[in-house]
Amino acid sequence: MVRATGQRAAAAARGYVEGRYANAGYANVRVCLLIPTHALPPLSYRVPARLRRGVSAGSLVVAPLSGRSRLGVVLGEEPEPDRELEDLYSVAEGLSVPPELLEACRWVGESAAVSLPTVLRAALPPGIDAGRFVVTRPVEGWPWAKGDAVSRAALKRALGPDGLKEAEEEGRVLLSPTIPPRKTVEWAVVRGAAEPDLRRAPRQRQLFEHLKERGGALPAAALLEEAGAGRAVLRELARRGAVRLARRPEPPPLLSTAGGSEKGSFEADASRAVGRGGAFVWRVPTKDEPEAIAAIARAVVGEGDQALILAPEKASVERLARHLRRALPLGHTVAAYHSGLGRDRAAVFEAARRGEVDVIVGTRAAALLPLARPGAFCLLDEHDESHRAEPGYEGIPIHARDVAIARGRAEGAVVICLSPTPSLRLFAAPRRGASGVRELPARPATEWPAVRIVDMRGSGAVLSSTLVDTCRRLVDGGGRAGVVVDRLGYASAVSCNRCGAVRRCPECDLPLALHDRARSLVCSGCGHREARDAPCPECGSDRLSPAGIAVERVREELSSALGRPVGLVTAGRRELEDAAVVVGTARCVLQETWDAVLVPDVDAALHGGGIGAAERSFRLVYRAAESARGVLLIQTRTPEHYVLGAAASDDYESFAAAEAPRLRAAGYPPFAHLATVVLSGPRRTVFGAVESRLRPGLGEGVEVSDPVPVAGTGGPASWKVLLRSRDRRAVARAAGRAARLAAGTRGMEARILVDPEEV
DNA sequence: AGCACGCCGACT
DNA sequence: GTCGGCGTGCTC
Numbered sequence: 001m002v003r004a005t006g007q008r009a010a011a012a013a014r015g016y017v018e019g020r021y022a023n024a025g026y027a028n029v030r031v032c033l034l035i036p037t038h039a040l041p042p043l044s045y046r047v048p049a050r051l052r053r054g055v056s057a058g059s060l061v062v063a064p065l066s067g068r069s070r071l072g073v074v075l076g077e078e079p080e081p082d083r084e085l086e087d088l089y090s091v092a093e094g095l096s097v098p099p100e101l102l103e104a105c106r107w108v109g110e111s112a113a114v115s116l117p118t119v120l121r122a123a124l125p126p127g128i129d130a131g132r133f134v135v136t137r138p139v140e141g142w143p144w145a146k147g148d149a150v151s152r153a154a155l156k157r158a159l160g161p162d163g164l165k166e167a168e169e170e171g172r173v174l175l176s177p178t179i180p181p182r183k184t185v186e187w188a189v190v191r192g193a194a195e196p197d198l199r200r201a202p203r204q205r206q207l208f209e210h211l212k213e214r215g216g217a218l219p220a221a222a223l224l225e226e227a228g229a230g231r232a233v234l235r236e237l238a239r240r241g242a243v244r245l246a247r248r249p250e251p252p253p254l255l256s257t258a259g260g261s262e263k264g265s266f267e268a269d270a271s272r273a274v275g276r277g278g279a280f281v282w283r284v285p286t287k288d289e290p291e292a293i294a295a296i297a298r299a300v301v302g303e304g305d306q307a308l309i310l311a312p313e314k315a316s317v318e319r320l321a322r323h324l325r326r327a328l329p330l331g332h333t334v335a336a337y338h339s340g341l342g343r344d345r346a347a348v349f350e351a352a353r354r355g356e357v358d359v360i361v362g363t364r365a366a367a368l369l370p371l372a373r374p375g376a377f378c379l380l381d382e383h384d385e386s387h388r389a390e391p392g393y394e395g396i397p398i399h400a401r402d403v404a405i406a407r408g409r410a411e412g413a414v415v416i417c418l419s420p421t422p423s424l425r426l427f428a429a430p431r432r433g434a435s436g437v438r439e440l441p442a443r444p445a446t447e448w449p450a451v452r453i454v455d456m457r458g459s460g461a462v463l464s465s466t467l468v469d470t471c472r473r474l475v476d477g478g479g480r481a482g483v484v485v486d487r488l489g490y491a492s493a494v495s496c497n498r499c500g501a502v503r504r505c506p507e508c509d510l511p512l513a514l515h516d517r518a519r520s521l522v523c524s525g526c527g528h529r530e531a532r533d534a535p536c537p538e539c540g541s542d543r544l545s546p547a548g549i550a551v552e553r554v555r556e557e558l559s560s561a562l563g564r565p566v567g568l569v570t571a572g573r574r575e576l577e578d579a580a581v582v583v584g585t586a587r588c589v590l591q592e593t594w595d596a597v598l599v600p601d602v603d604a605a606l607h608g609g610g611i612g613a614a615e616r617s618f619r620l621v622y623r624a625a626e627s628a629r630g631v632l633l634i635q636t637r638t639p640e641h642y643v644l645g646a647a648a649s650d651d652y653e654s655f656a657a658a659e660a661p662r663l664r665a666a667g668y669p670p671f672a673h674l675a676t677v678v679l680s681g682p683r684r685t686v687f688g689a690v691e692s693r694l695r696p697g698l699g700e701g702v703e704v705s706d707p708v709p710v711a712g713t714g715g716p717a718s719w720k721v722l723l724r725s726r727d728r729r730a731v732a733r734a735a736g737r738a739a740r741l742a743a744g745t746r747g748m749e750a751r752i753l754v755d756p757e758e759v
Numbered sequence: 760a761g762c763a764c765g766c767c768g769a770c771t
Numbered sequence: 772g773t774c775g776g777c778g779t780g781c782t783c
Contacts (some may be wrong), residue, residue: 035773067770
């Protein structure tokens, strides 16, 4: 795919926005109805002559299904229908999906085993009201006139279910989806040629002059605020006929750029990548990512194109949007897009689709936001798993990096994934010619702490004297230390003092963790709770010892060793966060920088199990080093581990070189691909479906595991099967079959994750 | 025989 | 997703 130049993309975008795309004039089309199920394939419809001009791939249309109006998206032409087709009812003007984005949506649906309607929904304006009808040919006696907008509920109430269906079939009412209307705000507008005599009304005169200076029109609230006047003054001006008060739609929340032109060292690489196109991975220290993204955005807006930048969380989206506003040249606009935007969300969506905003910063909810002039798709912190929705929750369970790469390919835009520690599934992927992911020159960290690795072999203590001494010296000198412990509670496991048995959950057999200031035992799997002094089921003893280091225990021991209060920061709790020493999870503690960062139990991550353990630990140590101004101290019983050595010396390359062969040997991405399929339902149904329907039809080179039971959380029983193949498309196809199989089997549900982080 | 309920498949 | 058809099984 050749990258569209700015001008070409812009011309195409205008054609698309104004609805004069190369009108296909299809006689028959395939339509994906927006019913979120795997069970319903795309259906074919005839395009009545009056709609031919407005229907092309990506059009949002209204089509009948069993006599009822449904929304759907045109996928393309149906060249040879093998049956008598129904007519499309109508086309929803101005709500279509750009055809290149439609292409990317189809890829996303297929490769993540997500139903196409679900994917398309994310590429359409949020909150489309699909329950609104317009009365086109009223019948005598109806309470509505031609042109009235009526809700489905009101029509059903008045006409009855059959009456409504009949009215739809006869074309008397027409489903007309709309985007939620914009809230209106009051504007004050100078009346043309108004020359009011305001000599004896100084306050009115001052307000009137101010309004004229500001271009003659302003939202009333902003005008009164700026001019320091009261409502009464404005009302009086309106009464005199000097200004007109009118309600206008509230503008979308676009930030105008402030004209920062400070150019750093990222400019040359960024504009070269934007000029060449393709997909890139760029290793950049965390603190420099915003500046690198600003350089990319400057290059993109300089071409007259739009950039879509995806960040893992709402907070980082907002931060980055503010940064870009300051860092881009004057005359451009920036907007944030995420699920917390409420009514503004549809307005930003529309501004992006129409090309009225140059840079959009969003969470994964923005991954399929249509752009009129797509120039770049860019990912902040590519390694972050928040870029993927949890399966079964809102959003599409595919990593935003994969969506961005598919979009870049389909829409002819550059894709740049930034992270100091990119995922190996991206970084270690074979660089195959022009379609592969290339690397931009990596930037080493400019500051790196002194790293001390403390060997804990032969010690039963939680904290070494080295750690405590380092901490004490630092605090005495007025410094601050952050202590990273990625386990909540007091201890991650406990064992019986008499017989040594590890206490396990009676429901799901996981080790019980000690919580609530060491008072109760909690199962992290199902939430089961019991008192810590309950007798041991093995020997009856009520005495136990904590095992496994968790935040509260480190906080307590450090506090007593130092003889001073220690703070705590986790996602759910913040206490004494200004203390000189603060313990907490990596996500919270490493948000800020510290004179020293201490990692008392890196082994929990290093040997925590799962194929991703090495990658997670490398990232943990690397991020800890980035947050440490002076010292990084790590306690471990495996001080010679290659992950520690590589991370401590800012050597991602050698980590990747050592880790990639392990992934290859174990058959993990990017060298092989997997999908987890969790099937829930009666045991016989699930096993029957796997053995007699899923296993027999697997493609070449796809393996499927036997179902293994999944610890239930109250719902129906579940089993997990694993699909694996060298070929990514083969796994995706098999996962898609599993999804359709489950959709067509009553009583069985499937949750599917293609290339999950962990199996 | 007549009816209620639930499963299955069609719907373009 | 939604509806209707039809089978099973129960009641008058």
